[in-house]
Amino acid sequence: MDLALDRLTVVTDGRSLVRELSLDVPSGQVVGLVGPNGSGKSTALRCVYRALRPSSGAVRVGPDDLAGLSPRRSAQLVAALTQDGTVDLDFTVEEVVALGRAPHLRGAQALSPRERELCAQVLDRLGLTPLAGRGILGLSGGERQRVLVARALVQEPEILVLDEPTNHLDVRHQIELLSFLRGAGLTVLVVLHDLNLAAAACDRLAVLGEGRLVTAGTPAEVLxxxxxxxxxxxxxxxxxxxxxxxxxxxxxxxxxxxxxxxxxxxxxxxxxxxxxxxxx
Known part of the structure; x- marks a missing residue:
């Protein structure tokens, strides 16, 4: 499913954080947002996963304006890993990952056999099976980050947005995660500070500066x-x-x-x- 930011603008307290940002993320591609601190990358992502309402412009998923979809439908289409993603209660790893199915369930509906198998597969893919029964608050920062990635993947979104997903991860897990994203077949919009990781992981890069799009293209064209x-x-x-x-x-x-x-x-x-x- 295609994702498009259409002249997206965000103004807060009289300050323009994002300025008429237009960007296409074609279906199945990984597009990286790069730029210095304060350039509007995370603000733009927050509009995509509906934590922030743009002052003007629109976020489009396929043919639909995201603002016109119900929260449940939005969550079925778009999953997010945010910079400040936390879990305050000491659920087990497998319980946290299973929460990714919430947009697809009603009330206290139990997971189906297919959904339980999906959770098990994602845990295994991210090397989390040995941690499945452990409380998430007892994990390292890198382990916890991988659990939150697994929760987003279990959501089975069409579009995945990630804000610095390699935070807290060692080199091996950084490479494994970004390699997985390249082969997942999802439409991915990801913020990365490491330009070399961005060049390796992304089909295209969009460079932001002071809330505006400076340039976009393949890593070789941009960097x-x-x-x-x-x-x-x-x-x-x-x-x-x-x-x-x-x-x-x-x-x-x-x-x-x-x-x-x-x-x-x-x-x-x-x-x-x-x-x-x-x-x-």
Whole structure:
């Protein structure tokens, strides 16, 4: 199912957080939202999973305006993993994951055999089966994050939106999760801060700056040294990953904001002369 943001605008306390953002997420593709802190990424996602009502514009799922759907129907179509996703009660892992079926059930209706099997399959796919009987409050941050991803997947949405889903995950689980998303066949809109993970995981990237869409395209089209300098304010080189062919961003560390507009970094060749003094 296609997802489209149509001239989406969000104004809060007189401040424009998102400004006429238009973005298409084709069915079955993974589209990443990237940009510096405060660029409007999470705000745009909140409109998609209806935690926030846009000031103007619309979110469309397939042919429908999301605002015209019932909350139950919206939850059947769109699942979300948010930055502040928490579980306050010490349910077991399998109980939390089963909550993903809530939009499809009525009242205290029990899970069907198919739904129980679905939960078991997702637990196994995310390596959570050994934790199924444990209380979620006793888990590490990374384990808890994987449980919340499993809950969203059990929801069987057409569209999945994720805000920094790799938070708290080690490198192995980051790669496994993003690889899974690439092969899940879902329409995915994901916020990622790591540009190299975004380049590897996403079919397309949309770059936001100050609430506006700066550019969108394939990772190779979007991730250029000029764009990284312009949007993120850092010097970088972009190379091709030797195994996957994806663009990879190599950053140059700087010591002050003035360095952001400076020329090439000083040579680190020890034959070039003594290093400059760090004392004033």
């Amino acid at each position: 250029t040294p000029e764009l990284v300098q312009e949007v993120f304010g850092v010097r970088a080189d972009v190379v091709t990953h030797p195994l996957t062919g994806d663009p990879q961003v190599l950053y140059a560390l700087t010591t002050s904001s003035a360095d952001r507009t400076a020329g090439p970094a000083p040579s680190t060749d020890r034959t070039a002369g003594p290093a400059p003094s760090l004392t004033p």
